[in-house]
Amino acid sequence: MAQVSSDALVFYGATGDLAFKKIFPALYLMVKRGHLQVPIIGVARGDYDLEKLKQRAKESIQKYGKFEDPIFEQFISRLAFVGGDYTDPETFLRIRQALGSAKHPTHYLAIPPSLFPSIIQQLDQSGCAKGARIIVEKPFGTDYASAKQLNRLLLSKFSESSVYRIDHYLGKRPVNNLVFFRFVNSLLEPVWNKHHIESMQINMAEDFGIQSRGAFYDVTGAIRDVIQNHLFQILCNLTMEPPKSLDSESIRDEKVRVLKAITPLKAQDVVKGQYFGYLQEKAVKEHSKTETFAALRLHINSPRWEGVPFYIRAGKHLPVTCTEILVRFKHLPSAYSSIASQPNHIRFRISPDVTVAFGMLIMAQGENMASVLSEVQGNPTPFPNEKDAYERVLTDAMAGDPTHFARQDYVEEAWKLVDEYLSADHPVFDYEPGTWGPESVNELICPPGGWNNPSVTKKESWK
Ligand code: BG6
Numbered sequence: 001m002a003q004v005s006s007d008a009l010v011f012y013g014a015t016g017d018l019a020f021k022k023i024f025p026a027l028y029l030m031v032k033r034g035h036l037q038v039p040i041i042g043v044a045r046g047d048y049d050l051e052k053l054k055q056r057a058k059e060s061i062q063k064y065g066k067f068e069d070p071i072f073e074q075f076i077s078r079l080a081f082v083g084g085d086y087t088d089p090e091t092f093l094r095i096r097q098a099l100g101s102a103k104h105p106t107h108y109l110a111i112p113p114s115l116f117p118s119i120i121q122q123l124d125q126s127g128c129a130k131g132a133r134i135i136v137e138k139p140f141g142t143d144y145a146s147a148k149q150l151n152r153l154l155l156s157k158f159s160e161s162s163v164y165r166i167d168h169y170l171g172k173r174p175v176n177n178l179v180f181f182r183f184v185n186s187l188l189e190p191v192w193n194k195h196h197i198e199s200m201q202i203n204m205a206e207d208f209g210i211q212s213r214g215a216f217y218d219v220t221g222a223i224r225d226v227i228q229n230h231l232f233q234i235l236c237n238l239t240m241e242p243p244k245s246l247d248s249e250s251i252r253d254e255k256v257r258v259l260k261a262i263t264p265l266k267a268q269d270v271v272k273g274q275y276f277g278y279l280q281e282k283a284v285k286e287h288s289k290t291e292t293f294a295a296l297r298l299h300i301n302s303p304r305w306e307g308v309p310f311y312i313r314a315g316k317h318l319p320v321t322c323t324e325i326l327v328r329f330k331h332l333p334s335a336y337s338s339i340a341s342q343p344n345h346i347r348f349r350i351s352p353d354v355t356v357a358f359g360m361l362i363m364a365q366g367e368n369m370a371s372v373l374s375e376v377q378g379n380p381t382p383f384p385n386e387k388d389a390y391e392r393v394l395t396d397a398m399a400g401d402p403t404h405f406a407r408q409d410y411v412e413e414a415w416k417l418v419d420e421y422l423s424a425d426h427p428v429f430d431y432e433p434g435t436w437g438p439e440s441v442n443e444l445i446c447p448p449g450g451w452n453n454p455s456v457t458k459k460e461s462w463k
Pocket of ligand 1: 206225226351
């Protein structure tokens with residue numbers, strides 16, 4: 001069913017937070033661009049109806065999109081609603097009915113993972129799975145064992161080519177640009193290896209807490225929420241070998257190779273933290289040990305990367321909201337070594353603004369032989385009609401293109417790496433909101449030259 005376009009979209013969790021913030025605005029833009037001309041069926045539990053759903057969609061698009069009456073009219077003319085319990089076969093019979101003559105619907109599970117098994121069973125029993133595609137939100141499972149189990153269940157009802165495991169970071173152009181930039185610039189490949197690169201670090205800082213997502217976050221934590229998926233995908237883009245062609249499987253094969261080559265993490269390679277005040281957040285368990293911050297040190301055991309340390313750090317309530325990568329180069333021995341004050345670097349900022357910067361040393365002002373670091377920046381011009389990450393991945397899934405989705409072997413390898421450190425047994429250090437995490441992180445895991453703490457001045461965002 002790889003390249004067949006879907007002829008209906010059913011999304012579960014239509015009244016949820018994700019639908020409000022991301023899915024309605026994305027679907028609306030798809031309608032606006034003419035990329036979604038099929039029935040859209042919202043499904044939710046509880047006391048809801050189509051009128052209320054339309055109102056919620058309107059509020060969502062007004063808040064997170066660019067609301068225009070005629071487009072919204074088109075959008076809601078496609079919208080239908082089915083309410084009911086996800087364990088009740090009646091709900092799925094109503095969905096089957098609402099699908100009418102659609103032969104290749106896409107079912108999008110934008111709901112907590114605990115509900116996946118019953119929905120998958122019900123889709124199968126009601127006939128809704130026939131000819132269908134399924135999109136599953138991240139995290140895919142909660143650890144290695146549950147991801148395998150979920151996959152077994154999915155593959156008993158759907159073929160692998162019909163399963164789309166969402167990681168919206170794969171829909172971000174600046175994340176895809178990492179691979180593009182590496183392989184289209186011929187000057188990079190000769191130096192993109194252990195002989196020239198000293199270290200790489202990936203930082204994902206958010207200056208806000210868990211907001212109203214306590215119930216989700218407290219059973220998830222930073223490693224499951226963003227590291228096992230978003231940040232490992234970034235790591236793969238930075239380190240994978242050139243794919244033999246640009247088809248989805250060649251690219252996904254290379255990513256899996258990277259994960260397989262990562263040396264198992266030791267306890268000293270993982271630092272977890274929790275911000276003060278987390279335990280008072282709504283729906284968080286008393287004495288919860290869930291991490292809102294994590295820092296990891298990794299090594300990739302491959303001819304290209306042997307001996308190069310990679311660092312990943314992510315946290316809530318840090319000083320800024322910014323995702324940035326810093327690649328530091330080695331100093332090469334020469335008569336100038338003592339003057340070279342700092343290493344060269346390449347800095348990729350993914351958000352809130354997009355930058356690719358090359359840090360190089362130039363002669364400082366004055367008569368002395370001294371160097372100063374200066375950056376040459378390539379800032380892509382923000383493109384007003386740029387697709388949002390969710391719009392891009394949903395458009396791709398509806399069209400049957402799996403390139404920007406995680407494959408099962410990738411998901412499993414990613415879980416294997418972090419599995420041991422998900423449990424509450426690993427120590428969790430406190431940190432003050434508005435700081436760069438627990439103080440101990442700098443003693444326990446510190447990149448050569450220190451952590452890159454990005455500062456954010458620009459307000460524009462380009463996702
Ligand atoms: C989500 C996480 O997947 O990504 C959130 O669940 C996080 O906790 C979000 O805030 C960050 O996404 P973005 O696109 O705003 O960087």
